[in-house]
Amino acid sequence: MRPFVYERPTSVSAAIAIASRPDTVHVPSTGAGTQFIAGGTNLADYMKLGVARPERLLDLNTLAEPALRQIRIDNDKIRFGALVRMGEAADNNDVRRRCPVLADSLKFAASGQLRNMASLGGNVLQRTRCEYFREISWPCNKREPGSGCAAMEGSNRQHAVLGTSDACIATYHGDFAQALVALDATVDVEGSRGRRTLTFSKLHRRPGETPDIETDLAADELITAIEVPLAQWSSRSRYLKIRDRESYAFALASAAVALDMDGETVRSARIALGGLATVPWRAREAEDTLQGKVLDEATAQEAAEAAFADARPREHNAFKIPLGKRTLVRALLETRDMKG
């Protein structure tokens, strides 16, 4: 591991002040010399592998603002501080009762140990696990822009079928983000140019021609909170995660579903798909097909077909298209059968 400077700022503004030194701006946030670290479960891993090479780490765990560590539940929203641990949010009974998809997307992620360390802010910003990205001797456009993509013609069983580009097909592996993007969550961000609130779907960028730019954040911007609006659909919501083994594995395909039902009929549906796309993936075409329809196998199947109309397989991941469809069908039917 390369030597680095380790600092422990005690307030958000102090952290931003250090992070906004001129050497750190105008590069993608993941490439900046100064990096924030929260649980470290993603960043420290990539530092050991030589993928992330920060010169300076700003430890967010010493920030004093209490709101960063709080979960606040009101009638119409849940607000998570960015430093809330995954485990804490997953195990919160009120979160589970009011919005099961949030709790389950966290509970089915990683392992107990990791959930105790990992923060929600770090979780949504976790970087891809593409094997070729993780090992620095391979060409990878995300790690070394312009070097090529080793996965494109290589081993790509776990890679994305949605939102890919000719430059990169890496999957966004996080689970929590699927629930957030489905539920129209927002993210509070603070940086040297002030505060802003982003809709969650704007946080991540598709790879396009610049897969090294993964988010909309500047290098000195900090996520302070994540807010999820609560509505009729929140309690009838579910996260279905399909993986190679029962626990401690990333999704091959997952679906975050929330339904607002009028009897058998869908008033509105919210759907996101995980393990299948390059970014947290809202399946709006699928949602549209369901509106005003009775939800059954046939309409669920129609929604699934719509969700994957633009899917593009590579050599080893074609199975993800039928799997993704069936995952969505199953998730829709299981969510329908929940008590609203």
Added chain:
Amino acid sequence: MNQAAPAPRENQGDPVVRIDARLKVTGQAGYPADIVTANVAHGALATSSIARGKVSELHTKDARAVPGVLDIVTYGDLDKTDMPKFGNTGASSIGPLHDKTVFHDGQIIALVVAESFEAAEEAAMLIRADYEDERPSASFDSKGVKMEPAAGKSPMFKEDAKAGDFDAAWADATVKIDEKYSTPTQHHNPIELFSTTAMWQGDQLTIHEPSQNVTGWKVELARQLKLDQANVRIVSPYIGGAFGSKGPMTARTAIVAVAARRIGRPVRCVVNRMQAFGTQTYRAETRHRIRMGAGKDGRITAFGHEAWEVTSRPDPYVVGGTSATARMYNYGSVLTHVSLVHADRNTPGYMRSPPETPYVYALENAMDEMAVALGMDPVEFRRINEPEKEPIGGKPFSSRSLIKCYDQASEAFGWSKRDPTVGSMRDGDWLVGMGCATAIYPTAAAPCAARVRLTADGEVRVQCGSHEIGTGVRTIAGQMAAERLGVGMDKISVEMGDSALPPAPVSGGSISTASVCSAVMKACDAIREKLFAAAAGKGAPLAGSANAKLDLKDEEVVTETGKSAKLADVFKAMQVGAIEEYAEFAPKGSSPEALSKLYAGQSEFHGGENDEDSVKYAFGAEFVEVRINSYTREIRVPRIVGAFAAGRIMNTRTARSQLMGGMIWGIGQALHEATEIDQRHARYVNRDLQDYLVPVNADIKQVDVILVPEIDHQVNPAGVKGLGELGNVGTAAAVASAVYHATGKRIRDLPIRIDDLIG
């Protein structure tokens, strides 16, 4: 039934608790990389990023500039040492720093030594190589691989088994199966990482490294470093996961020793998980074609097994599991052929039941297909084809309890409740499938020495250079001594895992219990003789008793008629404080030089199919239930039942653990485990535990082990058949059979994943 300590049945020993259990669970057991040494420097490997070619230039300037770097060992620095050899003790003939040729991905190109682990790792990452690279051949289908018949390429695999007229029988068969099967590359991923710690004191070298063969390594390392064997010591008291991975010594050991000598300090090199994929041995991928012909009555008349195995360019590593598959059933006629395919890969090596796991997988899958083709219950089909004698040499089995295993396992499993119609069993949205398969493992033993000392106060010390690889052999050797010398387990201490102890064979091939116990028993019996002679001698406490009628119990010499003499009194009569016996055991049929070869680090195996009088195998039957989601097709295994017969069971607790662990691994082999290879570059891709999947706790529900009583006096003096490698044989085929039963899809290539069942 599902107890950690099953009640012993006939010919089964007590479930004595491991003597090192407390040390292990409290973290006090010292594994080789835990050894505290003053002034230790840390090593990190730099490895190649191509699989074939030459290193034209190595750039080490940046690495040397990292603060704390002490030395970089690379090309030229090993010139005064001898090249590694491929064989029993050596993993490969590739001497990575002797020659700039690159034979495989992840080959060692340098060892960096630094004051800290972090500095060493950082510097190793900064080493850059310029290569003259050539297009590598990754595996079976790659251009440029070299194929040759395997028979005769390895002393372990002399010829292709055959019997009768296969071609005629195949032509005549009424029902035929002709199918292809494959097993993937699998890598050892023990939680204890691979490591070497080397320390010199003058000319004396001590290596702390997890090893399954301390004596063999001592000899081999002395040869490479041109040292007197007496000056080399290998220490490996505890091992965190071996399964063959720590059997052969790799090139790293000598490199780390050279580094320690150069800097005049101890050097410890712990290999990171990614680099272990290229620097250690692994299970190579295999392919099989099975042709099986049978009559309408269910009798097999023709069995053909062709197989292909991958190995490295220079080394003919062969597993040749046809020697077991050809002897499994009453086939009528047999034709087998094994081919080796040389590719640009590191040399494979032993992994738990190296030949049987892949080969029996293919055979048992074919058996299941044939049972379906015949419309016959798969258990019944095996019963019909149960042989009187093994089909190749016509020798009897020393014992064979396969059908008993099937009966007891199927009863416990509830096989009779299975509806044989494919896809007929369901539980809500889950398809239910049930399947079964046979497990087999050859029973062998090898020469072994042991020293046992008994003192007047009843303390017993057992010394043997075998290895506690997690099987419980240290406990079992202690049990044997406790039983023969009539003392409690609290009086026993057992030393193992050190080349300074009496030599033992490699801990592989499930031979340890048989070999070690036979040697310990022999040493104990010599002590008994001395004690009995003294106790019954003139003027002694039991004067006049016949030696043969005496026994040792509760620290006393006892007679049949109930008279007894305290050990302490017998020692007094002898005027000695301790009796120490050194014994050498050699299995029946050993060559005259078998014992001297033991001291030269070579293990001469006897048993399996190679003995004159009989063939010797342990057997088992495994039954599996799978559940497959009807929408998303993920496969789960709610329960597995295995019944196994393996001669005398020394300790029902450790035996159960071995078999249970085997079945769990078998489930992993069926559903999870596989190394992915980038076919263009012949490089391993999923080199960590994130992507190299093994089952986690949540994947394993009910696992039942039944220990079927069996008595076999022919196998060895201890009457023990090895069972360490029995449990994971056949499991994957049982899972495949259950998946077929649930879905109607026959998956012939492992692992079985959603990819195969969806769509």
